[in-house]
Amino acid sequence: MIQEEKFQLTPSIRKKLLTYGGVGLGLLILGILFLIFGGQSHGAEAHAGSEGGHAEFHWYNRLFANLWINNVYFTGLAIIGVFFVAIQYVSQAGWSVLIKRIPEAFGAWLPYAGVLMLLVFLVGGHSIFHWTHSELYDESNPAYDPIIAGKRGFLNYPFFLIRMVAYFGLWYFLFRLIRKESLAEDVNGGVLHYRKMIKYSAIFVVIFAVTSSTSAWDWVLSIDTHWFSTMFGWYVFASWFVNGLAVVTLIVVILRENGYLMAINSNHLHDLGKFIFAFSIFWTYIWFGQFLLIYYANIPEETIYFVERLDSSYYSSIFFANLFMNFFFPFLVLMTRDSKRHTIFLKVACTVVIVGHWMDFYLMITPGTLGENGGFGLIEVGCALVYIAAFLLVVLTNLSKAPLVAKNHPLLQESIHHHT
């Protein structure tokens, strides 16, 4: 039988995370200083090719672009944690009961993500989103852009902010409901809480089906304001989901190596591995579905997205690295049964997928915000480190507050005896 076990967020782990965060912050500041006092020449020569609008390149443009990449990436991670728990309840899955507290803890990042997103948008939205420039809507101004002006009904400050608050509000509200029932079940037992959680999860899944797409339009697609793709909502969702699965798996494996969750055996890992394998292919399918249609139709206003990425000597290498890290690598490494059941393969594949999907978001956001001024250096590494440390600190604190296994879950025994 399972004894009640709790994750201990020891001072040494906390110290380690704070150190990583501190190192990240140091790198970030160092990177910004290099950018200010170092070479501006690169920016000056390349800026002729950019789309206009972002007439001048400043160091803070790159900082805001980076903050935005990490905001979108980690918000996705948090909401996918809630989504993962929700689909387990909606499908009444038994195998995942032992691990469900880990994705459940991800939701604790949501309020921080919301505040960060709002702050970065209010402070730096102007250098991230082309559509926030007011001269585009003024017919007497030479910069007047009839296409963007036509999108004003959707892309304007008040509505954008209302939507952002609504997404986080709805997501966090439903996460709290699910979480409350989950904790109450630990105390009271019975199936009443389980049934309630199915209900809340179903509501969440329906809401998320819509908001995952619309939030992707808002936060990522609208950066390239002229461009549009009907696949984009799914594309962002696929990237978020496979990344979330990889992070859940990695945390499960690491917890198990540190002596927690000993009831988890290779059958559970096998299922998580299958999930990552399948959704890596799903991501590729969406990626290719978007690419092939645009490639084949060959309409300039659509192909510009890929021209920006493939005709640039800098982004084209990331473009192909993205495909390799997120499709070929997990596909080949996780193909056999044995590799899904051994932690070393899982750890390698998960790490590559996690880095790969960060690059995926980098590739979605940077060309539209920085153009040829984009780069990969201390700022990118430092900013990502700060976010990783903060995210883990919040999530692990939340994880340590509840027992690691939902001990009164009606399907707990099924999970313990899970067999594939």
Add this chain to the structure above:
Amino acid sequence: MEKSRYLVGIFDDEDILISAVKSIREAGVRIHECYTPYPVHGLGHALGYRRSRLPVAAFIFGLTGTILALLMQYYMHGFDWPMIIGGKDYTSLPPFIPVTFEVTVLISSLGMVTVFMIISDLRPYGKAKVFDLRATDDKMVMAIDLSRNKKMKLENIKNILTTAGASEIHEKSL
């Protein structure tokens, strides 16, 4: 076709069958196959089945499909009948991917079904070995190929079967 002789043991219950399989195999008797009305969990493990190598066949067939599909399209579009479609090169890769994917799946699945048929002795017009019709109703049937158990006496094997819990034993030539 020469017939081989089998010893058929009938069991009433899946738990008896599984423990019987274990004890019979420990006694050194080689079991040909067990037939049950429904899937019995753990029976394959008790019979000492190794993991299926069907995935290996699937991978090889899939790879064959990928290569064949690409060669076919490159030959047709690039050399046999070059056509300009949508302003693309004759041999541009992206439009070939959907066909390549489909042919990979097709060859892989057809090949897997064929291999499965062959290894399961289910060739067309083949005659199925029916040891006992009740295997599709409510009995568990175990078949022992006597030609592969020549070292042991028939009486010995019958004794082992009885002690293992068989409710009924008979010989059958197929």
